[in-house]
Amino acid sequence: VLGGYISDLEKGDEFEPVRYTLSSESVIAYSDGNEEDGDWFHGDSNPWGKQVRPPTMIHSDKMRLLEVNCAKERRIAGMTGEVELDSDARIHFEYHCRQHSPAFVGEELVLSGRIKDRFERKGREYLQYELEVNTADGRLVTTYLDRTLLRYTPKENA
Amino acid sequence: MSELTANPTLPQTGEELNGPDIKVTPERLQVADKKAHVGANIHTDVEYAKEQGLSAPIVDGMLSVNYLSSLLTRAYGQAYIERGELQCKFIKPVYVDQVVRPRAIVGEREPGEDGRERQLLETWVELEDGTKVVVGKASVEL
Numbered sequence: 001v002l003g004g005y006i007s008d009l010e011k012g013d014e015f016e017p018v019r020y021t022l023s024s025e026s027v028i029a030y031s032d033g034n035e036e037d038g039d040w041f042h043g044d045s046n047p048w049g050k051q052v053r054p055p056t057m058i059h060s061d062k063m064r065l066l067e068v069n070c071a072k073e074r075r076i077a078g079m080t081g082e083v084e085l086d087s088d089a090r091i092h093f094e095y096h097c098r099q100h101s102p103a104f105v106g107e108e109l110v111l112s113g114r115i116k117d118r119f120e121r122k123g124r125e126y127l128q129y130e131l132e133v134n135t136a137d138g139r140l141v142t143t144y145l146d147r148t149l150l151r152y153t154p155k156e157n158a
Numbered sequence: 159m160s161e162l163t164a165n166p167t168l169p170q171t172g173e174e175l176n177g178p179d180i181k182v183t184p185e186r187l188q189v190a191d192k193k194a195h196v197g198a199n200i201h202t203d204v205e206y207a208k209e210q211g212l213s214a215p216i217v218d219g220m221l222s223v224n225y226l227s228s229l230l231t232r233a234y235g236q237a238y239i240e241r242g243e244l245q246c247k248f249i250k251p252v253y254v255d256q257v258v259r260p261r262a263i264v265g266e267r268e269p270g271e272d273g274r275e276r277q278l279l280e281t282w283v284e285l286e287d288g289t290k291v292v293v294g295k296a297s298v299e300l
Binding site: 032033034035036037038039040042046047052054055056059088089091092093094095096097098099100101102151152153 | 210212238242
């Protein structure tokens, strides 16, 4: 179910797409934050002649989609520390990114995706995301699968 | 800033790729994602981490993913950014102040798309004692 908490998401939920223009500042901030000091991500000096983002920025795209599609999720707003949290922390379990083309600074990106599965294993609940990034003019950039544990403590111990 | 190479000399089957040893200090975590790590969170907040059932704050898994991605960027250059694939499973937690090391072993090549060869790799991140904390695989269409 969209519009609520991340823990409300169910198999088959289709995210409302998100569009944004990739900025140089965001690519530099992400790269620096993750200690990627390669020149390709900090300017136009690279084989394409325009600043490119690291493939791992797909994970920031996932957060953008969740911000829009899970309006009650105060964990995201709560990251500012300004509101009291009312949901459990999630644990990232699997990251699977496939690049189909680079994404360049200045391009408008369209994020879309769905909840591919929601399942329980050993008392723990997982969400499986299936996301896609395209440019606004239709070029496929990244496809992404992600499994996330909704709560670390198993149900019987909660 | 490091200068990346578009077409580096490709590593051969069986060759090991080793990234640097990186001690994941609290400062590194704060820098890695300012938005995610301010306020109550399981990465820097001891009390909140325990409330969530963890024994101590754990390091954001995306930091390990990024260390592996940087390793592949340097080994395969433009091909990795355009046609790379990386899969990671976070099998053990990494705690603050532990040292991690991204690694890979170059596997076989197989037919890929558009007449290209696809290079397969086994990838992982390990602690100082060799304990694997992230395991996975990668491929690059050459």
